[in-house]
Amino acid sequence: MHHRRDFLKKLTMLSTALTAPTFLVRGVKAAKASGMAQAQLGNPNRILLVLELAGGDDGLNTLIPYRNDRYYAARPTLAIRPEQGILTLDDEFAFHPALTGLKELWDEGKVAITRGVGYPNPNRSHFRSRDIWHTAEPETVASDGWLANYFESLQESGSLRGVNIGGRVPRAMVSEEGSSPSIQSIATYQLQTDPRYAAQDGDNKNAAFQEILSQPHNRFRFEEYVTQTVLDATVSSVALLEGQESYSSSVEYPNSALANNLRTIAQIIAADIGVTVFYTSISGFDTHANQVVAGSNLTGIHTNLLGDVSGAIKAFYDDMVEMGREQDVVIMTFTEFGRRLNENGSLGTDHGTSNQMFVIGDPVNAGMYGVQPSLDPGSLDPVGDMIYSVDFRSVYAHVLNNWLGADSAEILGGDWLDPTLTFV
């Protein structure tokens, strides 16, 4: 932690010509210009984008087992039939008709699907199950996120190794040592000062603020944590503003919150400021009720959500191609659990267990991985849910080792590598 404080202290000693649009810009610009920030702001060529489908995606209506009678028997209202425009992948599975963008990527060989992913003793609480996925620790309640553990395993840590886009920082990126920043948009991720006197008095405020920050801040619990976060915020905000200026794209993203978030990620990638892991999420998958519209199971909440996911991913992938970065980025999706095989009486589905994970990108070895759990009554658990076949930590481990070049055993606290998973 100390090196970052030293870093900012050095910044305050530097000075250049003043063209600063915002508070504190000057020092950081000078640091970048002098090459001092190189260690901090690298240029990774292996980027991971984690996309969380929050609420528990209905996996059986996402990757449809269209030859399975059990699926149709259990879901008289919700099941999507082959003649309804399913997007066939092989002789067992098809995508939901809303996943057209994802289907294009599948056809181009950019999508790997690991089926039957879960963990022992599945927990059907959103909060607990989400925590389990975020901390990679199903047995005991852990507080450190798996991505935060990854960042700490790096030799050269930095405030911008991981970035969350939109909403709160996920627990996956939080540990006792701190958390990754969350950015709504680059324009709003800036420290502002009184606009009436920015030109005359901004520098004076800057100087006073830096003096305040250089004071000891260790009297109270969390005081150091807050102070460190202030330093990280000022450094990263300026770096991103500069980076945004170098981005331009002809790709038209769909008009959705998720697509906006992925475009922001593209801008940050274009900025080359050393972010290794991006995280963003789309919520609303908790479809207990009205998952589909009565009498029209191809319309409704779930269809809209899948359409958002598919359209945003496709646009983002196209943007990477345009930037020539498609070899550098892998997308991994997950959701805290699947939903129950049997539909409920509210045009919805209740919390279930295992689900598939998608890994998407040019470096991916496309295809099906893992074993789809049986839907036969005798093969379900006592609650009526599917029994997982692949531990999610094996998927994490594979991504950590084979994509990020990390030591997954150290990060996940055990060897979870599974030789049958070779998707990247």
Place this chain on the structure above:
Amino acid sequence: MRKLILFIAIAAITAFSVAVVEAQIRQPGWRLPEREPREQIEPLPWDLQAAGHLLRRAGFSASPGELQRIVDQGFEATLDELLDFESIDDSAMEAQLAEREYSLVRLNQNERLRANAQNLQRWWLYRMIHSRHQLVEKMTLFWHDHFATSAQGVNFVNGREEPLVLVQNQTLRSHALGNFKEMVHAIARDPAMIYWLDNLTNVVGEPNENWARELMELFTMGEGNGYTEFDIQEAARAFTGWSVVPPRRRDSAEVLTFAFYPQRHDFEPKTVLGQTIVSQPGSEGVLDGEQVVEIIFEQPQVAEFITAKLWDFFVYAEPPEEIVSQLAEGFRDSGYDLKSLMRSIFEHPHFMSTKAYRAKIKSPVEFMVQAFRELEVGDPDNIPRLSQFLGLGQNLFLPPDVGGWTSDAGWINTGTLLARYNWLNCLTSNREGLDPRCVLGSEAPEIELPGARRIRDQIDVAGIIQENQLLFAVNVVDYFVRALLQDDVTLDTRYALEQYLLTGDDGLPAEFDIENEVTVDKKVRGLIYLVSLQPAYQLN
């Protein structure tokens, strides 16, 4: 006076001379904070800082004048005021609130959710800022987080426009310091909750577990704490048929109320936590659900779970087990009386101790409301845009999910911290005739609100200067360091703040002339901003 001005002019030149001047002209009673950090448990002497601690936790801080009154009247009298709020007349605030005519229902069709959420937020913020029942509002905020229900999933369903979350908010307020078991019974019948956790569709033959699960997991016992999946399924059956009376007309303004529909109820016996519930016929079937609540409250872990959560919120995170079990025992013995539990918490030696002092991180709502009260802003109508709540990470009436919001370190990351700082910039720089360009969170346009007042000067800087006779730079620094931080800054920070006031646009030493309007507008507002940027200002 001439002599002092000369001293200050000299003080701008060397730090040493500043120290000399500081020593000479500091107000009596000023001292450096000497709080020992974190784990040491020393009692706090009753003083300004201790009073600030009490009011930040049991309320939403206070103006310097109010804080002095608290110091003078003592800890016990203040605690009595906070807990025995019934004897304190709050009708002036209620009258003001009524006069403001916050439109809480039905704006135009397209903007109704956002506008209503904004109005609800302003309505509640106004209460937090102005109510004399400060602990009641603080407890209501706690319960809103505990029984987290979002207007997003509740209001305006199927064309109904009743502000059900407002009804729930009043229910929480009426039980805030009452009896916890009664509150849970009331929440089980709360229409917003019935919508929120899908109990409308919890019917015989097709039970929906959502409410039953959260009743145990989040509201009473704690996750996985002594119940099974089977208990949840059985409890869900007991609550079948718990629903609401639909409005007579689609655009009806009447508020939905609880209703039990026997024809949707499962009358077969249920076994919850080892106890069998046998249904009474007809409308008496409603007793099944009530019995579930009674059975839950026979479990000792309920008191432990709630006590620990209250302690975490009001004192410090991760309370020692022996403290929780001791307080929980009293809570159970009292039949779940919240007022006596809260008294035990506030009177516990750890509450008024160094271990609790500034040991929490302010939630965004605490952060905002406290700034309003400390700077005597009073009117929340313009500044806290809905989008700003989003940037800070806590949107009243719109919690992220039924688990509620985070706490402490979870509130702070570089994004939310920038949002907090920029919110402070808005608060301090927003003034007549100036667009503060408060670009935070989403960029949704402001909605013109009926009844919302257009007061542009958020902080009455000139009024504060005049009333407190702030003549010199040092007085200005002292006043705002005290108002916002009860002197919890280092001596060097005071120097830096004073230097800021004594520096001109050219970066060279300059006189600080309190008579000069531009100086006041620029420098005093700037100073308030800088004081509030202290990392410690984020700590509760």
